[in-house]
Amino acid sequence: MEISISSRHVRVTPRLEEVIREKIGDLDRYFEKLDSGVVHFTETRNPRISDKISCEVVLDGDGHRIRCKVSPSDPYAAVDLAEEKLTRQIRKLRTRLRRLHQGSDTIRVAEGQAPNVVDLAGVDFEESDEEPMPRIVKTKRFHIGPLTPDDAVLKMELLGHGFFFFVNKETSRAAVVYRRDDGDVGLIDVAD
Numbered sequence: 001m002e003i004s005i006s007s008r009h010v011r012v013t014p015r016l017e018e019v020i021r022e023k024i025g026d027l028d029r030y031f032e033k034l035d036s037g038v039v040h041f042t043e044t045r046n047p048r049i050s051d052k053i054s055c056e057v058v059l060d061g062d063g064h065r066i067r068c069k070v071s072p073s074d075p076y077a078a079v080d081l082a083e084e085k086l087t088r089q090i091r092k093l094r095t096r097l098r099r100l101h102q103g104s105d106t107i108r109v110a111e112g113q114a115p116n117v118v119d120l121a122g123v124d125f126e127e128s129d130e131e132p133m134p135r136i137v138k139t140k141r142f143h144i145g146p147l148t149p150d151d152a153v154l155k156m157e158l159l160g161h162g163f164f165f166f167v168n169k170e171t172s173r174a175a176v177v178y179r180r181d182d183g184d185v186g187l188i189d190v191a192d
Helices: 014-023 025-029 075-100 149-159
Strands: 002-008 036-043 053-061 064-070 163-168 173-179 185-189
Touching: 002 014, 014 025, 014 075, 025 075, 036 075, 053 075, 064 075, 149 163, 149 173, 149 185
Parallel strands: 002 036
Antiparallel strands: 036 053, 053 064, 163 173, 173 185
16 A cells, blocks of 8 residues: 655654554555555644644545544554554444445445455454444434524534534525634535
8 A cells, every 4th residue: 555644844854754554554454456545644733623644545446535634742652542443434334334345355346337446355353343333313304594604603613512503694595614623613505
């Protein structure tokens, strides 16, 4: 697997690069179809954020994208935490693929279909792959009135939530405001 390493305000030493290539690059042993990985370190200079260093890792392969973001105290700990999280996510992906295809060794695609073929031959499924699927444990229903994005941010702050779903008064479409890791607020609006 090819690994691309980048950073912003974090010095990536040759030893750190070696550790990244060893630990993250070795994750393709769990899922052979991983083609590439991107590791990006960022140091936040916002005094309100306690975890200054964050590490985002994105793995791509065979039409699947696996992503994790961790914020430990130092870059070496970030690589270790990212490796743990990605290993769990890869195992969940393998379990889902196996359940989807009922334990077959390969997934076959009829001629003329999309070439998103997942070949599970050679992948050993251990019993530890069996992780419970997340389930919905709480449901809320509420009236959604039209709001401006600024009003939605105010309501989100008053509720103490990390996001707020609303109807955008300016576009008359569903939208979400959410708290970003850098302390700012993002807006997701439905496209035309």
